[in-house]
Amino acid sequence: MATKYVFAFGNGKAEGKADMKELLGGKGANLAEMSGLGLPVPPGFTITTEVCTYFYDHDQTYPAELKEQVIAALKHVEKIIGAKFGDPHNPLLVSVRSGARASMPGMMDTILNLGLNDAVVEGLAVKTNNARFAADSYRRFVQMYGDVVMGASSEGFEHLIDEMKRERNVRLDTELTAEDLKELAARFKRRIADDLGTSFPDSPEEQLWGAIGAVFRSWQTPRAIEYRRLHAIPAAWGTAVNVQAMVFGNMGEHSATGVGFTRDPSTGEHRFFGEYLINAQGEDVVAGIRTPQPINIAAKTDAAQLSLEEAMPESYRQLDGITQKLEAHYRDMQDIEFTIQEGKLWMLQTRNGKRTAAAAVKIAVDLVNEKMIDQKTAIKRVSASHLDQLLHPTIDPQARREVIAKGLPASPGAAVGKAVFSADDAWEWHNRGEKIVLIRLETSPDDIKGMAVAEGILTARGGMTSHAAVVARGMGKPCVAGCHDLAVNATKKECAAGSITVREGDWITLDGATGEVMAGALPTVTPELTGDFGTFMGWVDGVRRLGVRANADTPHDAEVARRFGAEGIGLCRTEHMFFEGDRIDAVREMILASDVEGRKQALKKILPMQRKDFVGIFRAMDGFPVTIRLLDPPLHEFLPHTDKDIAELSQVTGVSADQLRRKRDELHEFNPMLGHRGCRLGITFPEIYAMQVQAIMEAACELTAQGVKVIPEIEIPLVGHVHELKMLRTICDKVASEVIKHTGTDVEYLLGTMIELPRACVVADEIAHAADFMSFGTNDLTQTTFGFSRDDAGSFLGEYVERHILPVDPFVSIDRGGVGKLMKMACDLARKTKPDIVIGICGEHGGDPSSVMFCHELGLDYVSCSPYRVPIARLAAAQAVLK
């Protein structure tokens, strides 16, 4: 039997279903599902994603069977509609759209009004009794097809339109007559032939195949590739192509087109929410060129607005009913598109709606309360990576807001950054380490790269469903859209709101929840984690197996971590305890000392300060374990490097500048990442680790005596050979037992190591003999496994990801194929020695959902991440169980 490449739908029936997204794409599967539900869907058919795969595997050709199947499906559509593709007397027009497994809004090509030529346009005029509509459709089609399929310059078309308007001495497009528009279509065709040396295809069938090919080809445009990279969508998935009978929202005042959500995608509030435009085609709404009207009376913000509920009450009621039916059917909030053609409602699309994290949580909790879904389904409904938005600070309510402009609250959260006016500038400033806010008249897919690095996005045009708004919500970034008060001048790199001008580099603050724009950098506060969020996280914690700790170096961080639900500290770095305040002087004194005694003297000054640090951290983590990593960075990081700083230090210490320079040069390293650091320091200067252990244990004993439950875990960094660990363990155990003896308070402590070198992974069985616990330091492990310096890899890593040499930046998500293999080996070997050894992970991967899933698969005991990412890790850990 020949492979089925084409699936038809329409007239209350369909060959496909919602669960066939892999084959039909999201749009195709849902069109089939809607049609199968008996909803009014324009008939059509879907060409499967398998054809896309075939297309790229076979030098951009199609399987032999395809042609026949398309022709048959088209005949089926003709039969339902009662019109004929290419028939001048009773023409069927179609749209050709992409539809991948995952939604990629605006990323790929669409062709509308396909099937028109000089003969058919006349028939359409007769059939619709609307010559101007027919001619305008023709003009639009030639322009769109010329641009998208044939690759003609779109400016060229605009130029011809302007020329025509000058000739006709009119100002607006709408003033052009049917004849003018037909003439324009003819001029477009001539321009195409002249520019490209190919004539515009008059045969509707040829047009159809051209459009199908263009959609498949658009799967590999740079912007589609960039989008997939950002959203981790595999190139191998491919796109389907949907060919569907055209319906027209632009056939006059009884026609309209719109989009909607069954619940508010920003807040999750349960109300039908949407926008529409009378006498418009679908792309007009999302393109953000005309500002759409609210769909119902409840959503009106201004009495002058005209809602669909008011303008076309019958259609609105039918639409409202359909959306409720759809939500009940899919058991999730739906994002729908519809067109009303001369009073008749057509459903063009339904899909699970994108939403902010806040909305996702609220919708999930509400749906459970409404008994539509169970808790486990609810947990799966919230994207762990998007949760980030909820956890980021909002503007301090105490702060005085000087609002300079107000737009639509398109994506919630506070964004504070320096103003930039192009995606390229955004990228450049970001790479310099600046926080930036991207300000655009409106955004297009070309801006994605800039949006990805911005703290927030501000646009002067577009609605709540404009490109900027949709993409920003998807990225979990604050966005204020449609801020009409703002005059943006991208060329001069500035924008003006009334008398205030914001120039490139000026601080600006956005409130994505209110739409307010403020000059300057406003203070922010951490979010509330109660209400629906608290309920939801309770369910999450009931499901997950993996423990979640936080990386926290100070009592303050430790408190934040607890608030976010951290069950201990997985990594307390002690570096800052050597840098802060006056301590750096004692540290430098230690480094400059010529012998052990000198170093010990200097360390004695640091001891009480570090003890105090540990007291604060242990107190905040009462009852929870605290993993403390002994000093890790190379000593030269504590010395001044410039001649000026050296001169200053010389003044303070009385050590000659020459001597300081000699010490600096002596400690200089060619590859500090691979240098004299971590446990290597502990071995050559055991007195440093001894002081740290003394401070830790004195703090632990002091608090234990006060009734605080302290669980210290002393961690030796950068161990590669078990002898390193054994030697340092001896020193640490000795100091600890002295402190316990001296204070008379017994404190149980663990002593373990980071696993952050490939060698440590392959000898983890040996290391486990000397370690009570192990914690993967996947930052360094990734650096050494790949031989990538994180500080230097910027010069090629971006290209590696873009060109699919690596599927994802290995510093963002654990490289399962390489680093992950070493981790697995380490776990297996360590457990062979000590089946119950505690194994965790600290470092940034601990807050990355995909990496958390991997850690769950490895059977780790816990992940540890930055306090703000703790809820993300908790959710990812629960989702890993449900996967």
Place this chain on the structure above:
Amino acid sequence: MATKYVFAFGNGKAEGKADMKELLGGKGANLAEMSGLGLPVPPGFTITTEVCTYFYDHDQTYPAELKEQVIAALKHVEKIIGAKFGDPHNPLLVSVRSGARASMPGMMDTILNLGLNDAVVEGLAVKTNNARFAADSYRRFVQMYGDVVMGASSEGFEHLIDEMKRERNVRLDTELTAEDLKELAARFKRRIADDLGTSFPDSPEEQLWGAIGAVFRSWQTPRAIEYRRLHAIPAAWGTAVNVQAMVFGNMGEHSATGVGFTRDPSTGEHRFFGEYLINAQGEDVVAGIRTPQPINIAAKTDAAQLSLEEAMPESYRQLDGITQKLEAHYRDMQDIEFTIQEGKLWMLQTRNGKRTAAAAVKIAVDLVNEKMIDQKTAIKRVSASHLDQLLHPTIDPQARREVIAKGLPASPGAAVGKAVFSADDAWEWHNRGEKIVLIRLETSPDDIKGMAVAEGILTARGGMTSHAAVVARGMGKPCVAGCHDLAVNATKKECAAGSITVREGDWITLDGATGEVMAGALPTVTPELTGDFGTFMGWVDGVRRLGVRANADTPHDAEVARRFGAEGIGLCRTEHMFFEGDRIDAVREMILASDVEGRKQALKKILPMQRKDFVGIFRAMDGFPVTIRLLDPPLHEFLPHTDKDIAELSQVTGVSADQLRRKRDELHEFNPMLGHRGCRLGITFPEIYAMQVQAIMEAACELTAQGVKVIPEIEIPLVGHVHELKMLRTICDKVASEVIKHTGTDVEYLLGTMIELPRACVVADEIAHAADFMSFGTNDLTQTTFGFSRDDAGSFLGEYVERHILPVDPFVSIDRGGVGKLMKMACDLARKTKPDIVIGICGEHGGDPSSVMFCHELGLDYVSCSPYRVPIARLAAAQAVLK
């Protein structure tokens, strides 16, 4: 049954045998063997190495059974000798010596004349009828025991001797009377009691246990530890203790002591070779204080010398017979020690003699020719690491030698270096990257560290068997010993030979084969590799399985490599092809170019030069494979770094200094080892690799057309992910096929990769899909596996090895436990994909015998090393088969 801790020997019998070295140590096993052969060996017994292990495992105490066993063995000795330990009327005196499994000359303690006290010394005087001898023995014993066992200051004793000589108004020790010497012994004892608060033990039994303990303790002195570190002797082996009846070479003119070799240890010549001293104790010969006489007439270099053959012809004949018997018994060249006590010959030791590499080869070949051993045994007899000496240059015979002094040719080879006068200075200069020659009056075990880093050693005192000579031969370093013409002033850091003064830092040249010393740095030439060496290496090649290639970057290196027997080039680095001559200008032009076209223009200039390089290398390797590694180092290595150099480049190129500085800063890396290098360069600048492949293939095609057999292997460095290799393979294959098409000459080439990152090891199965061959780059693999930067690890790696954290420097010998595990994994995975994939190793481990053995075990196809180490690798590969 109680463990047997003591093994007796003497009177033609023995409880031990030669093959019990692990238990009895080398000396003990051979004393037992000699005694068992019926040779005249002073009776004694050996306390096993197990006691040493017990001693260190049990807080320096002995097993309970030991005492009784020692007493029984001592009684046995008394019976054979017919004297009694501690009996004033018929006293037995004993020596107490160390003896480990491996020889550690001079490293551990020895006590002679043990068993004397104020009463016994009188009995000895009566028994020997030599009061002065008895008193002198007593004085020596108290001094030795006080120093070695009790830890009294040896200068203190010298001071008392000087004082006594002043009191007696004499100049020489020999002028002191028996009474003086007894008085001296008494003063020594008082000084010991005063200084240490412990009185000298008068009980012979107490003396014996004190000496046994001292020998065991000497196993862990810093100099013994250092020696073991240098010779990779495990601390766990422990030493045995040999207690043996004393015989005296210092009982007058009919007594003597000496050492000898059954063949010349320098040249391997088959002649009895040795030195002796009349009226002396054994330590006098090796200490180099008196210059010994040749053992036979044939060895005399001066008519004034008196050989043993002349002085004591009967003893000489007996000795000559015994040595021949011993060599036939052991089937190897023997190193013997003997003493003649009043005309009676006693054998004190025999062992396989240390020898130079040249001697080792000659002796091995001669023994095969003499049908004493077979070829396989011969192969095992030559130490691969010592072969080095044979392969290093000797002084160019054309060079004009201005000999400033002449000493003994103690260890062959030419040494050219800057003069230093202490071990510490040697170490310091060496660490600065200087080649040095160590000049000492005489060397002691404290100098080992300095000798290890010297190009050669020059001493003013000592014979062919002095400390300097023995150690230098062991290390395979050139040595001129006993150069009496030289006045060495270590304090002033200079030495004088006649009117010529050599100061620290002055160049000096030694010829270890002639004993000549020359001022200045003389040119050297490569050695002849024919004769015995050629015969021997022929046997080696017949046995080994592993291929041996060389690392060679130039036609000249390639020729040298072929001469040393390399079967191809395993690593041809191409870096220098970008640096040399004018090329650097074009390379800089390439780096400074702003686009691909600019880079291509610059590369075009380099292409013909590189093609010429490859033509030369391919021609030299006619018929053998040549692995060419494409460009590896980061581009910033090709730019000037100092402001001065930048200014110069600015002048030449017309590019502003500012722009050059910006480029330099832009390319600066924090960890260049982990930066933008290797295949990462090839991916971002594919035009560079394309140019290199074009040059390689054009050269290959040109020569193939001329009838040369060219086997190019193109190697992509630093691959971590198979996608890197696949992408670059596509580019390289395209260029290669274009060249083949263009030239019309078909050349088969392989394309493969270095395996030098941990990730590459764990995904070798994937990489093997895209690689025709793989070559381990164990330098980088060691760096990344350990997280050690080779450039920076100096600050701790020495300590790591000294403190046994690592058994050996992993940059010298492959770390089997970690790096080796990854290599094994890579081999297994790669062969799973491609069972016949060619796997080799390049880099310095390829010339390290222990690493070569490991590579044999892994089943690699070849090792590749520097041309001069090719014979070493060949030998190690053969020995791996025979192991």
